[in-house]
Amino acid sequence: MSQTNDGRQIQVDSNGFLVDPDLWDAHLAQKLARRIGMDELAVAHWRVIERLRSGWLATGQLPVQRHLCRELDLTSGCVDKLFGGLVEAWKVAGLPDPGEEARVYMEDMEPDET
Secondary structure: OEEOOOOOEEOEOOOOOEOOHHHOOHHHHHHHHHHOOOOOOOHHHHHHHHHHHHHHHHHOOOOOHHHHHHHOOOOOOHHHHHHOOHHHHHHHOOOOOOOHHHHHHHHHOOOOOO
């Protein structure tokens, strides 16, 4: 459990995922990024974060990483380059644990090198 700048208590689960994605905001994203060893989030980070959040909250589905980078007109392997992997991007985006099977899928994704 940690506290945001406005005093809200934020809870992450044992895998580091935000328990309540409705509590997420830009300040918390930066805090979550620092927690996994990242510096300031750049525009490209925010584009990925916004796409992950909108996709998950609308459909409850994981994106295909190579499609995500292409959709956003970013370089191939953008998620790995920016965040170190989809799991890390997911955490910074303040999304809940997608489940064990999805986590394994996310961890085993290879960046698109085309």
